Each structure stands twice: as structure tokens, then as C-alpha cells.
Amino acid sequence: MKIPQIIIIFLAGLTLTSCKKEIKIDNEEVKPGIGEIYFQKGIKEKDPKQMLSNFKEGMANVDSRKDSISLYLLDGIIYVQKRQNNYKAALDYTDSLIKTAELQKNTYFVALGYYRKAAVFQALNNSEEAFKNYYTSRDLFLQIGDSSRAGQRSVEMANAQSRMADYHGSQENATSALKLLLKAKDSSYINSAYNAIAISYRERGFYEDAIKEYRNALRYSISTKDSLSFLNNIALAYRDNGNYPSALSTFKGVLDKMEVADEDSKARFIDNYAYTKWMQDSSSPVLDELTQALELRLKSKDLDGLTASYEHFSNYYEKEKPALALDYALKWLETAKKNSSQHSELNALKRIIRISPGESSKIYTNRFITLNDSLQNAQLKAKNTFAKIKFDEEQKQQEINNLEAETIKQHLETEELKNQILIASLLGLLLVVSSGFAFYYLRQKHEKEKIKESYQTESRISKKIHDELANDIYNIMSELQKIAPNNMIDKLEQIYKRTRNISKENSSIPMGENYQTHLLSTLSSTISANTKLILRGENKINWSNIKPEKKIILYRVLQEIMINMNKHSNASLVAIVFSEEKNFLKIHYSDNGIGVTDVKLKSGNGVQNMENRILSIKGSLNFETSKEKGLSIVIQIPI
Template identity: 35%
Template sequence: MFKKKYFLVFYLFLALLFLTQSCEKKKRNNSSKKQDLTEINRLIDIGHKHYENEAFDSSYYYFNKAKFAAEIKKDTSRIIHSISWMAQIQTYLGDYSGSETTSIEALPLLENTTKYPYGQTNIYIGLGNNYLMIFDNDNAIYYYKKAINSKTDEEVESDIINNISLAYTEKGDYQTAIQILLPLTIKKEVKNNSEAFARIINNLGHNYNKLGSSKALYYLNKGLKIRELNKENREILSSHYNLAEYHKTSNLILSTKYALLAYKKATQVNHADDRLLCLKLLIQNTSGDELKKYSLTYLHINDSITKVRQKAKNQFAKIKYDFKREKEENIKLKSQKKLQLEQQENRNQILYFGLVLFIILIVSIANYLVAKNKREKIKASYNTETRISKKLHDELANDVYQTMAFAETQDLSTTQNKEILISSLDTIYIRTRNISRENSNIDTGLAFISHLKDMMSGFNTPLVNVLINGVDTIKWTELENHKKIIVYRVVQELLVNMKKHSKCSLVVLTFKKNENKLQIDYTDNGVGIGNSELISKNGLLNVENRIHAIKGTITFDTKSNKGFRVSLDFPI
């Protein structure tokens, strides 16, 4: 039987343990003294990467280092996790006694089973696997059953039960193994997992073969077919080997064929123990030169395995010794570090005092700047109020006075006088609304484009037609808010200037993106304005200043009685 292939459940549990205990550790660390687990997690991650690359000595080193770091932090979950992987590596490399010793280190930590449930399961599975490999089947069954009684899920439990059947098979109790395996074949979680299902029916076929049952070949062939579909080389190896054993007494040629296929797969996956099992079967099936060839190969591989495993045992022992010595040195240095920490604390107190003084200085400066900003805002509000007051006086006062005088001196019963009064009141309303719009806040959000259009459309009258082109082609959301405000005010200034001075009937405003710049062209068919007059127009000066403030350019093209044109652009 090929036992090591069934350790997938062990790997899954190791990963599940690490993730679960990481989450549990985060919850426990929501206290005033949080532990920094970054370094431990980094060491564990390195251990996993070396394991995946089959650099087992390096993997063992980093898991042992993570265990040592976790012991300092008193992080039980990561101690158990590291021990589990260390024991697994020792089992994989044939250091079974060392693996047992390593796993037993974790048993005292598992007393609080509610706190580390997956750690308990993991250690028990590791011990069961280790005892299974050294044919201590009773102990293997004992620890597998303890693993089932701990916290686990249905799929993993099925894999553990399958491993229990392997122990009974090794004991020669094939009937019990079959009774354990048959209920698994109808379990939903097993049937939905083709790899697990193939493993179980392959084991059934092997046990039926040991009992001489005719059912054996059906299960063995079915398992092989599923594994070939899944392209599972290690699993196909097991099927080929069991088929070779099945045909050994009835068809020696076919048995040898399957044994050679199994040996080839074992060589591909670089698994020496499986190669030895296949060679042992080939030695039994052959004679003459082939027997000699397979025997010599067997001796060579077996000798190499012995040397490799002895070397691994020595490496593991040295790694543990080195870390034990390092631990003792750390304890010695701990007292020295404590003294250094006290000295550092005194220095920190001085630093904190300086920091407090610095914070007081910063707060004082911040208060000064806030007060200064407040004064500037008050001054800006005063200037705005002054400007609005001047507009009200210059643009509305005379109109209001004349309208009042008209209402007092004229006969309002006549239709003509009523219309004149209504027209005057409408003019006053429009002027008031324009002053309000000129000084109101501008929405620079999603409503900006609609407010811009409303403002421009507001200058349409029966005598003046304002045409707007390309405004919807601009991606206004990409424009900075202060630039949106400048666009709004510049267009407003141009249209106010038009209304006051142009005497035009048509205005065209064109918006377009020119490379990475926004270009706005204004044209009307009014009386135009001379260059000498241009300087005296406050509104146009404001337009020019605003555009220059955002690193833009502006060009006035004007000729008297030939209309007025302005072209401006600025970076988006």
C-alpha cells in the first residue's frame, strides 16, 4: 500500500489551522497589549514556500524558527502550527521517531481544546500518519479516532476514516477495512470529490483482492479510470501497483506490465519508497538477468535512502540544538535588554517633553493662521458687500427712483402707463436677479453643467439670441473645481459686457477641447470695441486676470462696428 499519498488531508488541515488560528489570534489581540505577529507569519510563509519546492531541510529550519519566535510571544496557535509542519517533514523524510517526539511537544498545549480545536485535530492526524508508516497500526487507529472526535468537517473526516481503513488493511483485517470503506462510497462529499472517491474504491479493490473476492478487479479498474481522467500521477501509481498485485497469481506478464508502469510513475514523481515497493514486486515476478538488474537497483536505492534519512535526522537534530542554544543566549541577553529599555525610557521621557513643547508651538501657529484666515474672510465679505452695494446704487437706485416718480405723477389707469410701469418693474427684477447670480455660490459638482447652461440661456432676450456649441462634449468632471468657477465667471463677465455695451443681436459661444487644453471662443455681431476702450473695461480686465491666474492665454479681436471676438484657452 502507498500510504504517503493520503496525506493530502494533513496538508489541508495545516492550511486550515493557520488561517483559522490567525483569525482567532486577531480577535484575542484586541487588547491594550497587541502582539506583533508579522515576523512569525513571515517565517511560516517562508517555511511553506520551501516545503512546496521540496527544500525540506530549509522548510524545517524556518518552521522551527517560527516556533521559537512564537514561544517568545506565547502564541500557542502558531507554536502548534509550526510543530505540525516540522513533524510532517520528519515523517516524510523517514525520521519517524523524531517526528513522534516533535508531535508530542504539542500535546500539553492542546489541553484547552476549545481554544485551539484545529490544532488538536492536526496533531492527532500527524501522529496517526507517523504510526501508520512504522506499522504501529493500533496507535495509528487510536490517534485517527481522536482526530475524528475533535473539530473537523465532513470531507476531512472521510479522509481520516479512509486512513483508519489503511491501518486495518496493514493489520490484515481486510473485512473490517471493507466495512469501514463501503459507507464512504455513498457519502455526498466523497462522491463529489473524484480524487477521494477513486482513492476509496481503489482501497476497496485492494482489500477485496486480499480476500480473494471477484469484486476486486471491478473496483481497481474503476479507480484507475477515474485517476487517468484526473491525470493524477501519484494516484495512478497506486492503482498500477494494486493491479500488479492482483494479477501476480493469475497473469504474471500482466502483473509485470503494471509493476513496470507503477515503477515508471514512481520515478517520475521522484518517490524512492514507492520505487522500492515496485522493484520488490518486479523481483518476485522476474528471473535471470532481469532479476539481477532489479535486485541491484533495489539495493542501490535502498542504500541511498538510508543515507539520506540518516543525514536528515542529523540535520534536524542540529537545527533543534542550535535553536536551543540560541534560546538560552536570548534569556541571558534579556536582562541586559531590560536595563537598556529602562535607559531608553528615560530618554523617551525627555523626548516626550520636547514633543509636548513642539505641539504647543504648532497649536499656537495654527491658531494664528486660523485667526488670520478669519480676518481675511471678513475682509473678503466686506469687499463683496461693498461691490454689491455699489451695483445696487449704480444700476438699481436710479431705476427705482424713476419708477416711483412715474407711479406718483402719472395716471396708472391708462393701459399705456400700466405697461410702462410693468416694464420698468420687470427691468428692476431682471437687474436684481443678475446681481444675485453674479455673487451667488457656484455648484461645481454634477449640477455644474446645468447651472452653466441656465446662466448663459438667461441672457437670451427677444432681441438677443445666444447660441451655445460644444458645451456637452467637455468632460467637466475632469476639470478642477476652481477652474470650473473661473469658466463660469469669465463667461458671465463676457455676457454682462455684451448686454451693457455690444448692442448685438447674435452671440455664439463655442467650447472645445484642444489636446490637453480647454478652448472657449466668444463672438457677437455688435458694435465692437476699440483697443483704447478695452483697457478701461473692468469686466474685461477681470476676464483677463482670471485666465492668467490659471496659466491660460486670452486674445481679443475687435474692430468697431464689426463685432467683438474673444478666444481663450487654459490647461485642463
Template identity: 30%
Template sequence: MRKILILFFISLLCSCRHSHRTDSLKNEGIQDSIIFYYKASKNKNRSLVQRQSDVNMSLHYAKMMGSDSLFLRILYQKTLLHYTQQQYDSLNIFGNLLKRLADQVENKYILGRYHYLRAYYFDEITHNPDSAFINYNLSKSHFQYIQDSSWVGNNLLSMGLIQQNQNDHYGSKETLTEAIQFLNSEEDIQFLSSCYNALATNHRKLMNYDDAIGYYYKAIETTDSKEDRLVYKNNLAATHSDFNQFEKAIGILKDIVHDTLLLKSPKEYARSMDNLAYAEWLNNTTTNAEAIFKEALEIRVKNDDKRGQIASFTHLGAFYSKTDIKKAISYFDLAIQLSKTLKIPKAEKDALTFLIQLTPKNIEFRDRYIFLQDSLYTQELKVKTQFAKYKYDDRLKLESILLLQKEKAEEQLDVARQRNQKTLALFGLALLLMIIGFMFIFYKQRNKRLLEQNKFAKLEATYETEAELSRKLHDDFGGKLNHAMIMVQNNTDKPTILDTLEGLYNQSRDFSREINEIELDANFREELLQMLRSHTPKTVKLILRGSKEIDWSTVNGLTKITLYKVLRELMINMTKYSMASAVNITFKKTSDLLQIQYSDNGVGATKVQLGNKNGLRNTEKRIRAIGGTIIFETEKGKGFKAQIKTPN
């Protein structure tokens, strides 16, 4: 019995293992089938019917696997193939399913591709510019979310082209300029050159000739497509014609029409022929314009180029307006009828412009022209407002999403911050203590050094002052005293000796005033001004400003003494050397500084002469001793200036 049970469990275990291995192999086979059929559906060498069958098989196996990652891509490929085969009902059905599933898993890439495809459908198939613009904008937002700049730029390019086609040229310029910022100059050459071409067209419509030409050249230089380059050159030539640069236009167009590559595109060939004939006719350099116009029209009719036919009718009408008015009117009528059929009111308006010139008494043409002009203006204004609102609403939505993301990120950061708060607090405290200790030592050493420097500066200023006074006593006072003694010995008349002694007395009194303390009380201002006036010669005009506005009681005593002596030294220097006729001294006080501006119109001095004046050097040391600054500005023959700043 035991052996039977053991054999039963062994066989059951082997059966389970075999079943698991079989399931694994089965899943691998399904996965391979999904990928095989998906790749086959993207092979453009196969027919559309085969590719549709391939994508259906891939979708069938993906459902069996329940693979979300590949399922959405396969479903998008199926939707794209329905569009390619013009199966628009199926496109909408599977497109809506794709959007619903992509929304559930927030697959921004698939949502971006879906809205781009839907926008393309509205743009190219149903010709609904509003819906196309909205979907391009939605696609752009999804790609912007995943930072796919190439797709963002592509969508902005499409939006800018819609705005251009709706005559919103200013809005189109703004959108296209934004698109360029997202496009890579190496990987997105096609989109980038298209942007430049569209920008050039906007400037052409806005009559900005130089900008239009510049952007067309950029488009020509950027593109790596020979076919696109021919189109851009054709646009460039047409712009030259618009602004009467016919020789330039003809030169470019002749190169284009002789390019064999143009024969592959009958529409572009007809356009080039038509533009060349028109430019040569306007320039009076052709005799067969009529034949070329008609040949271009024939090619356009053969290739069902409706817009091109409007251009041909308009050019033929303009041509015959000089020779056969009836033919001209008939061609303009054809242009108007086709413009109405294609719903291109601007082309109709352009044709009416010619008809009004040919038949000025036709009120019907004039009324229709005015109606079109008003309706175009209203429509353009409506379009500008709508497109601006779409972009504004999208910007608000994006900002709201970014704000929510920011708040979520901040919450996560806050949680992490709280988790590490204790460690950071301890580390911060230790670091703070180290910084405080370092700063304490640093400032202590710094203050010690500054005190020593300040003490040295004060001593140096004192020694300089003593030396200056000693020199004055020895040279000036001593010399005059010696002269008086000689006069006494020589029995000079008494009045002369008395006058000399009186001069010595006055000089000794001045020395006393210079050495003794200065009045620092409420009378300081008057004493300062009196000193300045007393040192001003009669031939010099002294101008004082700002001293009344300063509350001198708030200025400390040391600063007052220093300023008094420094200004006195400047006045003495002026009297001795400057030969000035005017002196200007301005006082100004801020919350933490007292500023004095001194200037005279004297002879000035060179830097060498300035350095040789002991009195001025002494003023510098005095000001530095109280923590202030003094700056001298002078050149030979250009006066003398001094700017003084002292702490308040």
C-alpha cells in the same frame, strides 16, 4: 506703515494655518487610501491581477506616508500574491526585501510569516525538505518569541510531516507530540486533527496497530471538516487492511464510497474504491476486483494522480500475480518506473518485493532491492541526524536569547533594587525588630510552659514510682512478712521459717537496688545487661544487639537511669504476663537520638488490657519526663513491641 505690517503678519498666519490644515487633510486621505487598497488586495472575490494591482497601490501610498507599521504587512501581502501567482522570481526579490526590513525593526510576527511562506515554497514548489524544515523551524522560533502558540503548533506540525515523509517516524512522533501542546482544542481544530492523523500514520509505519487505530479515531472525532473526516476514515480502513482486519476495513470503506461528498474529490474517491477492492480481494469476498482496480486507475490517470497510480499498479500486480504472472510483472514494472520518476524509492522497493517473489532467479531485481534498502537506511539515518541537529541548534539559540533576556531583566531589576534599597532596608529593619521581639516573647512563654509541663511530668512519674513501690511493699513484702509471723506463732519447723526469712531478705535487697542509685560510670553497660539477664526466665531466650557500638559515656545520667528503669519494667511485664519464649532488644545511637527497639513473641494484649497496666503507664511518663517518646505495638496473640527514643 504699521497697519501694512499688521496686515502682512495676519495674512502670513492665516496662510500657515491653511497650509497645515491642507497637509493634515492630505495625510488623512493617503492613510485612507493605504487601508482601502490593502483590504482590497486581501479580498478573494477579486481576481489575482486586480489584487496585485491593489497591493501595489497600497504600497505606493505607504511609501508616501513613511508608515512602518503598515508597510511591512503590505509588503508581505505583495510577496504572498507573487507566490499565489507562481511568480517565484518576484517572490524571492520582495521576500528578501521584507526580511531585511523586518530584521531592522525586529518585527517577529512578520519574520515568522515570511519564514513560513518561504518554507512552504521549498516544501511544495522546489521539494527541498531540508530548506523547508529549516524555515519552518525559524518561523516557529519567531512565533514562540511573541508567544503565538497557534503558529508555533502549525510550524511544528509542518516539521513533523516533513520528518514523516522522509521516513523519520520516531522524530516525527516527537515533533507532532510537541505540536499538540501548543494547539488549542477549540481554535486550532484543523491543525490538531492533522496532528492526530499524522501521529496515527507514524504508528502505522512503525507497526504499532493499537496506537495507529487510536490516533485515527482521535483525528476523526476532532475534525470539523467532512472532507478531512473521509480521508481519515480511509486511512483507518487501510490500517485495518495492513493488519488483516479486512472485515473492519470493508465496513468503513463501504460507508465512504457511498458518501456523495466523496464525488467532489476524484482522487479520494479513486483511493477509496481501490482500497475497498483490495480489502475485499484479500478477504475473498469479491468477484469484480479487477474491474474496480482498473476503474480506480483510470480516474487517477485522468486526474494526474501520480502517487495514486503507483498504488493502483501495485494492487493490480498483486492481483494478477495469482493468475497471470506476465501481467503482474508488467504492472510492477510500471510502478517501479513511475516511482523512479517521482523519486519515491520506498514505493520502488515495495514493488521489487513482489517481483522477487515472482522471479526468484532474477539477480538484477535482488541487487536493486538490496541497493535501495541500503540507500534508504543511509538516507533515513542522515535525515534523522540532520533534523535532530536543526532542532538542537534552534534550542541552543533560543536558550541563548532567553539567557540574554534574563540577564537584561536582571540588570533592570538590579537598578530598581538599588533605587529602593534604603526604603526597603529601613522597612526590613523595623520588621526584623518586630519579629525578634515577638519571637523572644513567644519562646520565653513556650520555654516556661515546657518547663512547667516537664516538671509536672517528672513529679507525676515520681509519684507513680512511689505508689508502685508502696504497693509492692504492702502487697508482696508485707504479705510474705505476715505469713512468716503466722508460721512462728504456729511453731512451724525452723528450716522452713529460715527459708522464708531468706526470701524476705532477698526481696528487700531487690527493693533497695530498685530505689537506690544506679552505677552511671564505665560499668553502666555491664550493669544494664546484668539487670536484663537477671529478669529473664530460664525458659526465655534473650537476644541483645547494638549495645557494644554505643559509647555510653556520652549518654547523660538522667537518660541512663530512665532507660534502666523503663527496660526493667518491660522485662518484669514480660515475665509476668507475656508467656514469651524469646525477647529481642536492639540499641542504636544517632547524632541526636538514642533508640531502643524491644520485642517479644508473647501473647500480646488488647488496647484495653494495655491501658490497665500501671507499670507500662509509668514507663510512658518516665520517658516523656526526659523529652523522649515510647510507642507500644501489640495485638492479642501477636506479641509485644516497644519503640523508645530519647534525646542524646
């Protein structure tokens, strides 16, 4: 067998980081020599240690600056190191592969090196670094015209974003992958692209769309095993949508053919089928099936599967045997920790806190709050990272884009000249139609101007308080420092602090992309050291779609709520949940403070001011409170 053919076979077998077809070198020529001898010996070995020894011996006997066989040897070393879970060594060798390929000006292997590096980071559950390296690898494959591998990297980018809960970004990259893969006619990865899109839809609650995309993935399935996996996902989407008959029917079809599946897949299909039956009818006798799935997962040490089984058992026993349900929830938590799955750990903590008796749940509350904050920060960081990478790449193409834009502009100007006569003839009609909307528009404009004027007045007063009044008080304090009694200086200092706080509460608000960050910072800064703040859903809101005047009102109202909470509630826990429902932005505030009576609530000027602000943008503000039982506020504004 010729050397290039052996290399092709070996590289095609390096599929540890993917279940798809891997490397295939068509035009690489390797000159005979001692490096090839050790490479051939290495790929024929079954023992990973002997394989690694041969690859390293080959590297010791070649000039890596010139000899192309060094690239294959380095790739082989990376394969073995990753296979043996020596991730640090694998990362070091990926760097060597990239540098050597750059030195030899071999773009293919540079792209391959970044891909190997991404796969190692993915094995380490570092999706952010994995995404960065997949992105670089894709860009390099595009440079050499390899649409197939560029599409494959796009799918892996989408999967990395999905693991970081950036489902919008995941869908975008999976759609880009489809264009490349269809162009290259690479059906082996097309199903993965559709699967990523389906996951994005399902995680956001668009179950019918998810089912449609799973069926597209099924059409491009290349094995019975893959087909069963996609059918399983379709059944889960049916279940999530409450369509239990369709879910069970689909699961039944999977179970009838699962003899070709591996043990982990069999356990997954059995567990999902049994749990769906129980969800449809809690009296269904499914305990034996749930237990069978759990035993298979314990035997194979499938941590992902075990977290699912423990969750299902906790639900199964919650009403009849709460103590046993709690025991399974604790097992769920421990397994999630072993699996480094923070999302699963967070869900397990929620279950434990909910079903734990008495005060025992408190020991898990702090961990839940810390982990929830950590995950939200990680998701925000990841989204910003993905956006920055995309922005940097777009900047590189700016010059070309500008030229294209200029061409388009010239074309539009030519078309505009042609359309002037038509526009003139329609102008009269447009004026007649627009007159019907004039009153409404002017009224809306007046309301917006009132809000903006109020905001500008607040900002102007804030600046005057800060620049003039506060500074004057500070100067007086400095002059009286040596002659006035301490109690007088303390009183002046309190007045100074109050002026600074008033200035801060009415300071200017950024309306652009920093609005969310500034809003969250303001909410957090009003929290005392003894109070925990939980924020959820803020990253799912498209803030850019909300008009400036509504952003101002929302900011001021939330600021007033938090200030009142800090002054009066004595709350130890505050939660603010953001969500979009149809055409409304909904904010649900709640705390565990001392509450307030309805009489006192209605008599407060602060509440009246908040209501007036919200009503000015056609929103609503509802309070639910009673003494000693905390306060709940629901805000809705149209978007």
C-alpha cells in the same frame, strides 16, 4: 469596507500551503495610501497575473523600510508566485519579507516569512529545509505568545519528519503541538496532530495505537470530508493488522457518504475498499472497482493515487498474469519517478526485480541498490539535522535550565536530609535482599571484565604492532631500498601491510554516539570494489541501550565475518539486516558467494572464536550454508 478588514479576509484566504484557517491580523493598523490602493486592487483580482502586477506596483510606490503595507504586499506576491509554481521567485520574496519585517521589528511577519518559506520548500519536496523553517517560525510565534500558530507549525514539523521517515521525531513534535493547540483551543489543527501521531504508530507497526489516535483525530474533525479521510485511515490500519472484516465495514461506511468527497478522495476510497476485499479473498470480483479508481486517477492526473493503483494491479495479476503484473509494476515505477517519490520508486523496483523473468531483473538491481543507499543516507542526515536544530535551541536555554537545576538540587538535598533516618532503617533489609543477588552480580561483572580485558589487550597489541613492529619493518625497507633485490622489498612490503591490517582489525572502538557510524564505516571499508553491500534497519536500533561489552562483541564478530567474506566468498552482493525482536537485537547476514561445507565451517578457528564471543554475552550464532549457494548467518543477542 475598512482596509484592515480587507487585509484580514485576503490573508485568511491564502491557504495554498495548508487546508486549515490561515492568517488573521487583529491589531495591525495600515495607514491609507497608494500602497493600500494597489493592495485592494490586487486582492479583488481573479486573474493571478493581474493580482501580481498590482502587488508589485504597490511595492514600487512604498518605502519598505517604514511602511507596514509593504509586508502585506510582499506576502501577496509570495502567494501568487507559489500559486503559479514560480518557486524560485517565491523563495526570493520570502527572504525580502523576512528582512523587511526584521527592519520594521515586526516579529509576527518575520515568523510568517519563515512559514511561507517552509511551505515553498515543502512544495519542492525538500522536507529537510521545510523542517528548519517551520522550526524557526514556531520559535518566533512562541516568542510573541501565539500558541495557536506555534502549535500549527509543530504539526507541520511533525509531517515533514514523517515524510523523511523519522517517525519517532514526528510523534514527539506532534505531541508538543497538541499541548499548544489544546491550550489555544485551536481544534482546526488538533485533528492533524493526532493524525501525525497515528501515522507514526502505523508506520512502526503499532496498529492498535494508530487506530486509537485516528479516532482521536476523528473526534476533532471539522468537516465531513476530513471525517471520511480519518475513517479511511482507520480502515487501512485495520487492514494492515489483518482485521479485514473491521476494515471492510469501516470502508463501507466511507463509501456510503463519499458524495461529499472530491474526485481524488473517491478514487482512493473505492480503490482501498476493492483491494481490501481482494486481500481477504483473492477470488472476489473487484476488477471493475479497481479499474474505476484507476480511470478517475488518470483523469485527474493524481500521481500519488496512480502509484497506489498500479501497485494494486501488479499484485492482483501477479499469479494469473505475471506479464501484465510486470507491466503495471513498470508503470508504477515511472509514475513514482514523475512524482519524485523515491520511497515509492524503491518499492516498485523491489517488485520488478522479484517478478522479472531470468536475467532481465539485473538491469534494475543497481538502481535499487543506489536508491536504497541514497534514501538511507538521506534519512540519517535528516535525523541528524533535526537533532542538531533541537540541540542548538536547547543550548540557548542552558543558562535558565542551570538555574532551575540548581533550585531543584537544593530542594533534593533538603529532602535527602529528611530521608536519611528512613534510609538507615531500610539499609539492613536492603543488605539482606541484595545478598541473594550478589553471586549473580559478581558472575556478570566477571564476564564483563573478561570482555573488557580482552578488548583492552587487543587494542594494546594493535598499538604495539602499529607503533613498533610496523614502523620497524618500514625503517628496514627504507634502509634496504637501494641495495636489496626488488622481490625482497616486495615481500617486506607485504609483511608491512599485513601488520597494518592486523593493527586495524584490533584497533579501539568508540562506545558512545559514534559507535554506529564507526561500525558501518568498518563494514563498508572491508568491501572490495566488485562487491555491493546493502545495509537495512541500522537506523531503527537504539544503540545507546546496548551495553559496551555487547557492542564490543558485536563489532568484532561482524568484523570477522566481513573479513572472511572478503577473503573466501567471492560474493558480489552482501546484505546485513538489523532488527529488534522483543528483547533481542537480531542481525541477519547473507551473501551470494561460493558458500562452504559444514565440515569446513566447523573446523575453522575463526568460526569457533565468533561462537565463543557470542556465547559469552548469552547470544546465539547460526549458520546456513551449502557449497555454491552462498552463506547466511543469524546473530541474536539480548538487549
